Amino acid sequence: MSMSTWWWPWATAKPQPMHSTDAAHNPALRAHFITLLDTTEPPGSFKASEVALLLTPKELFVLGYENATEAMPAIIELAFELREFGDCDILKKGKVLGEDVTAFDIEGGVRIRRRGMRFDDGDRMAEYLE
Structure with a gap:
C-alpha cells in the first residue's frame, strides 16, 4: 500500500459539537x-445573532x-x-x-x-477571557 492510499479518519472528522456551557466559555x-x-x-443594544455572525468559519x-x-x-x-455579574441587560421586545x-x-x-460602566481597558476583557 502506498502512502497516498492511507486514510486518516481524524483528518476529515468533524469535531463534536460542544455543550452550550462549554461553548459559552470559548x-x-x-x-x-x-x-x-x-x-x-x-441605551443602544445589539442582537445576540450579531455575535454569532462575527464568528469566523474556523471559530x-x-x-x-x-x-x-x-452558536x-x-x-x-x-x-x-454576564447579566449575573451586572455587566449587561437582556431585552425582549424593548423591555429589560x-x-x-x-x-x-x-x-x-x-x-x-x-x-x-464602560470597559476602557483590556484588563476587564482579559478577566472574561481567562
Whole structure:
C-alpha cells in the first residue's frame, strides 16, 4: 500500500459539537461578545445573532458548529452569565428581562446592552477571557 492510499479518519472528522456551557466559555466567542458589549453605547443594544455572525468559519469549526445559528444557545447563555455579574441587560421586545427570567425561558431573539460602566481597558476583557 502506498502512502497516498492511507486514510486518516481524524483528518476529515468533524469535531463534536460542544455543550452550550462549554461553548459559552470559548475565548473567541467571549471576545466577540465583549467587543460588542464594549463598543455599543447605552441605551443602544445589539442582537445576540450579531455575535454569532462575527464568528469566523474556523471559530465555528472549533466550536463544532456548521453555521452561526448553532452558536445562539451558547451566546444566550453567555449573556445571562454576564447579566449575573451586572455587566449587561437582556431585552425582549424593548423591555429589560427580570432576574427571574433564565436562558431556558427564552424563545426567539433577544437584544443585549451594556449596563453601567464602560470597559476602557483590556484588563476587564482579559478577566472574561481567562
